Amino acid sequence: MAKDFSTREENYSEWYNELVYRADLAENSAVRGCMVIKPYGYAIWETMHDVLDKMFKNTGHVNAYFPLFIPKSFFSREAEHVEGFAKECAVVTHYRLKKNEQGDGLIVDPDAKLEEELIVRPTSETIIWDTYKNWIQSYRDLPILCNQWANVVRWEMRTRLFLRTAEFLWQEGHTAHATREEAEAEAQKMIHVYADFAENYMAIPVVLGVKSPNERFAGALDTYCIEAMMQDGKALQAGTSHFLGQNFAKAFNVQFLNKDNKLEYVWATSWGVSTRLMGALIMTHSDDNGLVLPPKLAPIQVAIVPIYKQLEQLAEINAVVEKIQKGLEAQGITVKYDNRDTQKPGWKFHEYEFKGVPVRLAIGARDLENGTIEMARRDTLEKMVIKLDEVQTAVPKMLEEIQINLYNRAKEMRISKTRPVDSWEEFKVEIEKGGFLLAHWDGTPETEQKIKDETKATIRMVPIDGVKEVGKCVYSGKPSQQRVYFARAY
């Protein structure tokens, strides 16, 4: 057992915070609401970045980079967009500091006021569409399929490591198309890429659907999303893909001549996932002993700990481990052999367990005699003794098994927290228990808002390929065509 570590039962959010901090993933910085992502945490993000980047490129996208600053006037061009982001923008008003004549330090030089203030991007649609205007004249210029990896700033009132920080890292795809159909297909394609990534790499099962108008991205016609269920029963939006229609093309006057020599507005999409995924990863799999990482994203997949008395013994072990390590690395497995003499074996066991390393091997004098090695798996904490000559097959097999087990475990958890609800009384009782409630909804924003006001639950999404089922709205009793997902969310 880890000492002095909160359990999920005692206090879920404390457990999460301590986990992030003690597993060396991230910490709060001197700047309120902004985090420092530490090397171990960044290594996980880096792997996510690399995998996603490949997936984007495999689907025809290229990377570009647009500025951090956006002229204030750009923001007011798209009415809904402005409303959505105005309340959380960091604004640059001056470009120079000077010595404080009245006291110590520096003050903002009042003479260095910018003619037009610059917004630190909360998202880049506006600056990108202002740029695309210059790139697009003909249908031959389309489609444009760009992605950028960047940091953005949203001045949030309350922040939590990874889940909501004032500055966060993300990728944002911005595409331009000649037809509505093509843009819609793009938006849907990308939400499926995200679902694929979440399920097959992060081992997080997700439900896929479309947002209700209330929850839609500011300026979008449709927002597709994937939603995951956390262990405490709260939902977490893991990725969004927006069909923007011609809203931004009209706001920034981006037109092209089609084959019939007629001027048309361009159709757009944007889609993104952020470092918030780290929060989802942590909360989905981890337990009261610390972090649990799916092998495909673990910075260290196998940790090897030697157990020895004298240094001569260590030398003997080193020789055996060297072969094991080389063999595993040749199979593409990331191995850390921790033969530091500065820490005890017990300390190392806890360290790697807490950091979520999927497989740990331990080898000592006893093993050398028997030709064995101890293998421990992080997901179930089981330990087993295997023959040394089995290591090269047993370890990769175990990694695969853990990856699958984590996914299955998370899926069972989600299924157990998902259930249909048919009356308002039942809804109010069940929402307190957490999880997804599948309920009928009359399709109106008014009803959705009332449900939110009374229960803090929001419609997480309307399933795209959901089963059509005639029913009555759980709140208003009006007719409904299908059930939607309700939950309290992060």
Add this chain to the structure above:
RNA sequence: CGGGGUGUAGCGCAGUUGGUUAGCGUGCUUGACUGGGGGUCAAGAGGUCGGGAGUUCAAGUCUCCCCACUCCGACCA
């Protein structure tokens, strides 16, 4: 922005009605013994008590002002 709370060693905290040299846990350094699940013992290093002003013979402790952080709401990827 509204309502609580907290600022004392790297981190986590104690410090009573003001009273001598400001403590404890952990971490850190050195050494010895140890080593199959966070070892034991010993010796050390480490402090503008958030900042400023005031009351007092005497302030970590009382008063006032300021600052920072944090939690709970409203807002949100």
